Amino acid sequence: MSNDSIPPATRLGLLARIEARPEYTHEVEELLTGALALAQEESGTAVWFALRLGPTTFGIFDAFATEEDRGAHLQGKIAAALMENAPKLLVEAPEILPVDILAAKLS
Numbered sequence: 624m625s626n627d628s629i630p631p632a633t634r635l636g637l638l639a640r641i642e643a644r645p646e647y648t649h650e651v652e653e654l655l656t657g658a659l660a661l662a663q664e665e666s667g668t669a670v671w672f673a674l675r676l677g678p679t680t681f682g683i684f685d686a687f688a689t690e691e692d693r694g695a696h697l698q699g700k701i702a703a704a705l706m707e708n709a710p711k712l713l714v715e716a717p718e719i720l721p722v723d724i725l726a727a728k729l730s
Contacts, residue, residue, distance in 0.1 A: 629727050632669035633686035635693050636722040641681040641705070642714040648679050651712050654704065655681055661700045667692030670729070679714075686724060693721065 643651040655673035662671035667687055674682040683701075687693040696702070697719070709716055 629724050630669075630729060632688045633724055633727050633729070634688060635690065636670075636684060636686040636724050637693060637696065638720045638722050639683040640676070640718040640720075641683070643679045643681060643712060644714055645679050647712040650708075651681055654708060654712070655683065658683075658701045658704065661704070665696060665699060668696055686727075 641651065641655075652675065658673065659671070662668050662685070665671075667689070668685055669688060669692075670684070670686040672684045674684065676682050685696060687696065705717060
């Protein structure tokens with residue numbers, strides 16, 4: 624299905640749900656806010672958001688133009704940092720879902 628209202632750079636996405644151990648919520652928040660600089664280095668990442676969904680629940684949403692860009696992000700520095708710190712900081716491994724963008728408003 625094609626939707627011409629979706630900017631080409633944001634047709635594909637990733638949605639990650641991250642559950643922090645209660646004693647490490649501050650560290651998870653710092654990890655995610657610090658990851659912004661890494662996201663800005665990724666030429667294929669068109670949109671990147673770090674989110675707080677609840678007291679210990681966080682998320683990341685990002686969007687890409689191509690499967691190659693999405694794959695590169697999954698193999699990039701942000702994912703590596705998150706997985707490296709997951710055993711200590713997180714209740715379980717992050718839930719990462721590939722998504723297709725159905726509609727978007729970016730400005």
